[in-house]
Amino acid sequence: MLEISDLKVSYDGTEILAGIDLDLLRGDSLAIIGESGAGKTTLGLALMGLLDGRTSGRIHLDGKDVLSLDGKERRKMRGKDMAMVFQNVEDALDPLMTVSDQIEEAISAHREKGGPEDVRDRVRRLFKSVGLEEEKGESYPHQLSGGEKQRVLIAMALANDPQVLILDEPTASLDAVTKAEITKLLRERIREKICLVITHDISTAAKLTEKMAVLYAGRIIEMGETTGLLENPRHPYTRGLIRSSPNMTTTKDLQGIPGRMVHGVAGCPFSDRCTQKIDRCSKEVPQLSDAGDRMIACHRGGIIPLLEISKVKTCFGDFVAVNGVDLTLYEGETIALVGESGSGKTTLAKTVIGLFDQEEGEIRLEGEVLVKRNREFYKKVQMIYQNPKESISHRMNVLDAVTEPLEVQKVGSPAERIAIVKRVLEEVELSSDDAFLKKYPHQISGGEAQRVAIARSLVLNPKLLIADEPTSALDASVQAKILKLLLNLQEKRGLSILFITHDIAIARKVSDRLAVMLKGKIVEEGPASDVTTSPVHPYTMRLLEVAPDLAPTREARETRGGLWGVSEGRPLRAREL
Amino acid sequence: MQDLEMRHLESPKVGWDYQKATARLTSLVRRGAFFSNYVIAFTIILTLNFVLPRMMPGDPLQAIYGEEALLAMTPQLETELIARLSLDQSMSQQFVAYILALASGDLGHSYYYNQQVLAVILDFLPWTLLLTGTALVISTLLGFVLGIESGYRRGRRLDKTLLAGLMFLNGFPDFFMGIVLLLVFGVVFGMVPLSGALTPYSGLEGFPLVLDILHHLLAPLAALVLVRVTSAYLLTRNTMITTLKENFVLTARAKGCSEGQIKYRHAGRNSLLPVVTATGLMIPHMITGALFVEIVFSYPGVGWLLYNSLLTRDYPLIQGILLMVTLAVLVTNLLVDLLYSKLDPRVSHAR
Ligand code: SF4
Numbered sequence: 001m002l003e004i005s006d007l008k009v010s011y012d013g014t015e016i017l018a019g020i021d022l023d024l025l026r027g028d029s030l031a032i033i034g035e036s037g038a039g040k041t042t043l044g045l046a047l048m049g050l051l052d053g054r055t056s057g058r059i060h061l062d063g064k065d066v067l068s069l070d071g072k073e074r075r076k077m078r079g080k081d082m083a084m085v086f087q088n089v090e091d092a093l094d095p096l097m098t099v100s101d102q103i104e105e106a107i108s109a110h111r112e113k114g115g116p117e118d119v120r121d122r123v124r125r126l127f128k129s130v131g132l133e134e135e136k137g138e139s140y141p142h143q144l145s146g147g148e149k150q151r152v153l154i155a156m157a158l159a160n161d162p163q164v165l166i167l168d169e170p171t172a173s174l175d176a177v178t179k180a181e182i183t184k185l186l187r188e189r190i191r192e193k194i195c196l197v198i199t200h201d202i203s204t205a206a207k208l209t210e211k212m213a214v215l216y217a218g219r220i221i222e223m224g225e226t227t228g229l230l231e232n233p234r235h236p237y238t239r240g241l242i243r244s245s246p247n248m249t250t251t252k253d254l255q256g257i258p259g260r261m262v263h264g265v266a267g268c269p270f271s272d273r274c275t276q277k278i279d280r281c282s283k284e285v286p287q288l289s290d291a292g293d294r295m296i297a298c299h300r301g302g303i304i305p306l307l308e309i310s311k312v313k314t315c316f317g318d319f320v321a322v323n324g325v326d327l328t329l330y331e332g333e334t335i336a337l338v339g340e341s342g343s344g345k346t347t348l349a350k351t352v353i354g355l356f357d358q359e360e361g362e363i364r365l366e367g368e369v370l371v372k373r374n375r376e377f378y379k380k381v382q383m384i385y386q387n388p389k390e391s392i393s394h395r396m397n398v399l400d401a402v403t404e405p406l407e408v409q410k411v412g413s414p415a416e417r418i419a420i421v422k423r424v425l426e427e428v429e430l431s432s433d434d435a436f437l438k439k440y441p442h443q444i445s446g447g448e449a450q451r452v453a454i455a456r457s458l459v460l461n462p463k464l465l466i467a468d469e470p471t472s473a474l475d476a477s478v479q480a481k482i483l484k485l486l487l488n489l490q491e492k493r494g495l496s497i498l499f500i501t502h503d504i505a506i507a508r509k510v511s512d513r514l515a516v517m518l519k520g521k522i523v524e525e526g527p528a529s530d531v532t533t534s535p536v537h538p539y540t541m542r543l544l545e546v547a548p549d550l551a552p553t554r555e556a557r558e559t560r561g562g563l564w565g566v567s568e569g570r571p572l573r574a575r576e577l
Numbered sequence: 578m579q580d581l582e583m584r585h586l587e588s589p590k591v592g593w594d595y596q597k598a599t600a601r602l603t604s605l606v607r608r609g610a611f612f613s614n615y616v617i618a619f620t621i622i623l624t625l626n627f628v629l630p631r632m633m634p635g636d637p638l639q640a641i642y643g644e645e646a647l648l649a650m651t652p653q654l655e656t657e658l659i660a661r662l663s664l665d666q667s668m669s670q671q672f673v674a675y676i677l678a679l680a681s682g683d684l685g686h687s688y689y690y691n692q693q694v695l696a697v698i699l700d701f702l703p704w705t706l707l708l709t710g711t712a713l714v715i716s717t718l719l720g721f722v723l724g725i726e727s728g729y730r731r732g733r734r735l736d737k738t739l740l741a742g743l744m745f746l747n748g749f750p751d752f753f754m755g756i757v758l759l760l761v762f763g764v765v766f767g768m769v770p771l772s773g774a775l776t777p778y779s780g781l782e783g784f785p786l787v788l789d790i791l792h793h794l795l796a797p798l799a800a801l802v803l804v805r806v807t808s809a810y811l812l813t814r815n816t817m818i819t820t821l822k823e824n825f826v827l828t829a830r831a832k833g834c835s836e837g838q839i840k841y842r843h844a845g846r847n848s849l850l851p852v853v854t855a856t857g858l859m860i861p862h863m864i865t866g867a868l869f870v871e872i873v874f875s876y877p878g879v880g881w882l883l884y885n886s887l888l889t890r891d892y893p894l895i896q897g898i899l900l901m902v903t904l905a906v907l908v909t910n911l912l913v914d915l916l917y918s919k920l921d922p923r924v925s926h927a928r
Contacts, residue, residue, distance in 0.1 A: 048831055050827065050830055050831060075833050075834075075835065076833060077833070078830065078831055078832065078833040079831060079832040079833035079834075080833055083831065083832075084831045086824055086827055086828060086831070088824050091823055091824045091825060092824040092825055092827075092828050093825055093828065094825040094828075094829065094843050094846075094847070095825070095847070095921075095922070095923060096846050096847060096920070096921065096922060097842075098922075105829075105832065105834065105838070105842075106832040106833070109832055109833045109834050109835070109838070110833055140922040140923065142922070142923050153828070156828070156832065157831075159832075
C-alpha cells in the first residue's frame with residue numbers, strides 16, 4: 001500500500017507540488033493528467049527519490065516511511081520496490097551498452113545471491129514477457145525502433161517485479177499503431193501492481209487506468225473513477241482539458257482554456273483562468289473534498305448548474321406546448337435543444353427568458369428560483385433569434401443597437417459605453433470604426449447583422465445566452481464562422497449556451513450535451529457524442545437518418561462501385577467521419 | 578504492391594545472405610574510406626617534404642644540406658650526394674629516387690653525427706616515446722578521473738578546488754613549468770637529477786636501472802602532465818555535466834544503480850568519447866610540449882635532438898625528424914580513431 005500525504009516539493013522557493021494526498025492499494029492504477037508544468041513528472045520523481053528539490057510530507061510504502069530513509073536505503077528501493085519508465089524513449093537507454101546488459105544491470109543491482117546464469121535466465125523471461133525476441137538483447141539502443149526501446153524500458157522496470165510502477169508518458173513518442181500495442185502490453189503488466197500513469201494524453205490514461213487525478217499547478221483538483229471523470233468532468237479545469245484534447249469520442253469542436261498555468265497563484269490555483277470564480281476563490285485555497293462519486297477542490301463544488309429547469313409546463317389555452325421539462329445547464333456548457341418546429345423548444349426558451357409564463361414547475365438561475373424577470377435577470381440572460389431583425393430595430397444604427405442594453409441597465413458614462421461597444425464588436429470580429437458604427441441594418445449583410453445581434457446580447461456580459469436557430473438564415477460558410485465565434489466566446493467568458501436548433505448535425509458540433517424534444521417533452525438527453533452515436537429513442541434515430549450526410553446512399557454507392565471502399569453495410573454518416 | 582509480394586516470395590534465407598553481403602560490402606567501403614584519409618594525408622606530407630627544399634631559390638643541394646655543410650664539403654662528397662639524390666636528373670626521376678630511398682629507410686645522412694638520419698633518430702626516439710607516451714596516458718587518465726569526480730560533484734567543494742587549481746596550472750607554458758620543477762625539486766631540494774635520462778656510466782642493470790630511469794623521468798613527466806592534465810579534465814568535467822542530465826542517467830538511477838556505476842559505467846563512459854577525440858587532437862601539442870621540456874631537462878629525446886640539429890643546422894636531420902613527427906601524429910590519430918570506433922557502438926554497429 002502506498003500512502004502519500006501532504007507531499008510538497010519546491011525548487012528555489014517555487015512550489016512545484018503543493019500538498020498531494022494519495023492512497024493507493026495493490027491493483028490500483030491511477031492516471032495523473034494535466035498540462036506540462038503541472039508537476040506530474042515531479043510527482044513521479046519525488047516518489048522515486050530522484051529529485052534535487054526540497055521534498056516534504058510523507059510517503060509510506062507498506063508502512064515504511066520512504067522519505068526518512070538515507071541515500072543508500074533509498075537506492076535499494078529504486079528499481080526494486082518502485083520502478084519508473086521515463087518519457088523520451090529515444091535517449092532513455094545508455095547508447096554504449098547492449099540492451100540486455102542494461103536489463104541485467106537492473107537485476108544485479110538488487111541481487112545479493114544467484115549466479116550470472118540466473119540473471120540471464122531472468123532477462124530471457126523478461127524479454128518474452130514484453131514481446132521482444134531474445135536476439136534483440138545483443139542490440140545497442142540505436143539499432144532498435146522506438147517501440148522496441150519502449151519494450152526494453154518496460155522490461156527493465158519490471159525486472160525486479162516492483163510493487164509500484166510509475167509510467168511517465170509511456171506512449172508519447174510512439175506512432176499510433178505501436179502506441180496501441182504498448183498500451184495493451186502495459187495493461188497486462190500492471191495488474192497486481194500499484195501503477196501511476198503520468199500523462200497529458202487523456203486517451204492513453206483512459207485505456208490504462210481505473211482512477212484518474214487531475215493535477216493543476218501542483219495540486220490535485222479532481223479525482224475519481226476514470227470513466228466517470230472523463231464522461232462527466234466536474235471541475236472547470238478538467239472539462240477544459242477534455243475539451244481541448246482531440247479524441248474520437250466527443251463530437252464538439254476543440255476548445256482551449258483561456259490564459260496560462262502559473263504556479264503560486266493565491267487562493268484556488270485555477271482562479272485566474274476560471275470563468276465562474278467568486279471572491280473567495282482568490283483568497284482561500286479550496287481543499288480536495290468528497291463530492292459524491294469523486295473528490296473535487298473547488299469552492300463552488302465544481303462546475304455550477306447555471307440554469308435548472310424542473311417540471312416546467314407552459315400552455316396556450318388548452319394546448320400544452322411544453323409538458324413537464326427537466327433540464328439543467330451548467331456554467332460554460334452548451335446544451336443543444338433539438339426538435340422539429342412545433343416541438344416546443346422555442347416556447348421553452350421563451351418561458352425561460354420570461355416571454356411566456358409557466359403553468360407549473362420552477363426555473364432556477366444560479367440556484368435562485370426565478371419569480372419575476374427584473375433588470376438584474378436580463379444582465380445575466382440574453383437571447384438571440386434566427387432573424388437578427390427581431391433583436392435589432394431597423395431604425396437603429398449599429399452603435400445605438402449595441403449601446404441600448406447598456407443604457408437600459410445604466411452602465412457607465414456615454415464615453416465608457418462607446419468603449420465597451422467597440423470592444424465587444426471586436427470580440428465578435430466586426431469592425432469598430434465609426435463608419436461601421438453608423439450603419440443601419442439594411443446596409444450590412446445577414447452574417448454581420450447576426451454578429452451585431454450577438455454583440456448586443458453580450459454587451460452586458462451575460463452568463464447565459466439563449467440562441468434560437470441563430471444561424472439557420474445564413475449561408476453555410478457564414479454559419480460556420482458564427483458557430484466558431486460562439487464557441488470562442490464560450491471558451492473566453494465561460495458563457496453557457498442553450499442552443500435551439502432543428503439541425504442535429506450542427507447540434508453535435510457545438511454542444512456538450514444534446515436534448516431531443518418532441519411534442520413538448522424531452523425524449524432523450526445525454527452527451528452529444530452518445531446521443532448521436534447510439535441513440536435510444538426512435539425519434540432521435542429518425543432525426544439522425546435524415547441529417548445531412550456526405551456519403552452517397554447505399555444504392556448510389558453500389559452502382560458507382562464503392563466510393564469509400566466500403567462495399568456492404570450502412571452508408572458512412574457525417575458524424576462517423 | 579508488387580514489390581511487396583516479390584519480397585515475400587524470395588526465400589528468407591536468400592534475402593538474408595544478400596543482406597549480409599551488402600552489409601559487409603558497405604562496411605568494407607567505409608573502412609576503405611576511413612583509411613584512405615590517412616593515406617592521402619601521408620602522401621601529401623611526403624610530397625611536401627620532397628618539393629619544399631627543391632622549390633627554394635638557389636642550389637637544391639644547399640637547400641637540402643645547408644650552407645655550412647657545403648662549405649666543409651669536398652667536391653668528391655658533393656658529386657656523391659648529387660648522384661644519390663639524383664639532383665642532376667628530372668624532377669620525376671628525383672621523386673622516384675626520393676621515394677625509393679625513403680622506402681629503404683634512408684632519410685639522408687646527418688652531417689653533424691656523420692650517421693644515417695634514421696639511425697640517429699632511432700637512438701633518441703625511445704626516450705621521447707617513453708616521456709610523451711606516459712605523459713599522454715597519465716594526463717588523460719588523471720584528467721578523466723578528476724573530471725568525472727568533479728563534474729559529478731558540480732558546485733561542491735571538491736569541484737571548486739579542482740577547477741580553480743587546474744585552471745591555475747593551465748596558465749603556465751610547458752617550459753616554465755619545467756623550469757620551476759627543475760629549480761624546486763632538482764636544484765633546491767635535490768630530489769631529482771638535473772639532466773639526462775639515466776645516470777651515465779653507472780653500469781646499472783635490471784631493476785635498479787628501471788628505478789634510475791624512472792627517477793630521471795619523474796620531473797619532466799610531471800611538468801608535462803601538470804600542464805596537459807587540465808584540458809582533459811575540463812573537457813571531461815563539462816561533458817560529464819551535460820551527460821548527467823541525459824535521460825539514460827536518470828534511467829540508471831531509477832534502476833537503483835550505485836553511485837560508482839552511474840559515475841563510471843554510464844555517465845563516465847559516455848563522457849569518454851569526446852575526450853578520446855580531443856586526445857587525438859592534443860598529440861601535436863603534446864609533442865611541442867615535450868620538445869620544450871626535453872630541452873629544459875636536457876632529456877635525450879627527439880625534441881632535444883631537434884633543438885640540437887637546429888643549432889648545428891643539420892638540415893637532413895631536421896627534415897627527418899619533422900617527417901617522423903608527422904608520421905607519429907598520423908599514426909596516433911589513426912589509433913585514436915580505431916579506439917573510438919571500438920568504444921562507440923554507434924560507429925561500429927551501424928543500424
Ligand atoms: S470556482 Fe473558484 S475554486 Fe472553483 S475552480 Fe473556479 S476559481 Fe477555483
